[in-house]
Amino acid sequence: MADPRFYRSAGPFTLSVLAKIAGADLVGDGVRQIVDVAPLSAAGPENISFLDNPAYTDAFVSSRAGACIVGSNLKAKAPEGMALLVAHDAYKAYALIARAFYPDPAPSAGVAPGAHVDPSAKIGAGTEVAPGAVIGAGAEIGAHCRIGANAVIGPGVKIGTGCDIAPLVSIRFAIIGDHVHIYAGARIGEDGFGYASDATGHTHIPQVGRVLIGNGVEIGANTTIDRGSGPDTVIGDGCIIDNLVQIGHNVRLGRGCVIVSQVGISGSTTLGDFVIIGGQVGVAGHLTLGQGVRVGAQSGVISNVPPGETLLGSPAVPHKQFWRQVAALKALATGKKNG
DSSP: OOTTTTTOOOOOOOOHHHHHTTTTTTSSSOOEEEEEEETTOOOTTTTEEEEGGGHHHHHHHOOOOOOOEOOOOTGGGOOOOOEEEEOOHHHHHHHHHHHHHHHHOOOOEEOTTOOOOOTTTTEEEEEEOOOTEOOOTTTTETTTTOOOOOOEEEEEEOOOTTEEEEETTTEEEEEEEOOOEETOEEEEEEEEOOOOTTTTTTOOOOOOOOOOEEOOOOOOOOOEEEESSSEEEEEOTTTTEEEEEEEEEEEEEEEOEOOOOOEEEETOOOOOOOOTETTTOOOOOOOOOOTOOOOOOTEEEEEOOOOOOOOTTTTEEEEHHHHHHHHHHHHHTTTOOOO
């Protein structure tokens, strides 16, 4: 059960309603009331849980949950009396049900005392502006957005509908699509790292581009996305960016990319659609990573990567080559011949 001081459940729901939400097949009494979601080990008769990893089968067999979301390959192991929602993708089905119990709260429309909104800014219907927020001249905020406490929306920034801008976010020189969620402390549109260096020192190059963020993007806490130097920095529709990520100027992310925490992407690098980059990866500048590329955690990418490749290591190499290198190094260290 989630702590009611922080989370408000929209339940209860009947199992037939939950099955419809999840697109799952119901095995059991459809009128049975379910009060909340819960882990297998903690769930009781009024809770629904899920199983998508066979490693937790023992917990499933002994669970007291009133209902569980499972794949068809595991439903035969259910304890007696447990209702089942049989789904093709149990984890996604659980996500849909959990969102039904705990939907994002609607904004409290209006500008709070202590916020500063420039008279030339435009605020859409149903948008909430929290205390301490600053919205600059000519900025446009769409309908049904939430602008958190002490967030700063710079002059001319445009934000689409249904966006959630958390406390202490700053956004400058940016155009943002619909249903974008930017978590606390993120910095969007700050200066790119552009300098001309010689024996006399470092001369700053004005950064006169923008940040363009597509629809349905999530940007984690304390992540930074620099504006372009002339070309724009572009984040494609549906990208998910974790906490503490640095994206340099002129970087272009395609659709649906996943960037995990502590990644650094250097300037002018392009990622194709649906690229996945693991934690603490460094990507050098002026590279192209093709569609569907996957990069394992703590790798260092220093050259272009063709579509569909999976890389590991630093410098990053194709994963099969990486494991051959590991095996060869192990053989050298132990004095044993490989194979």
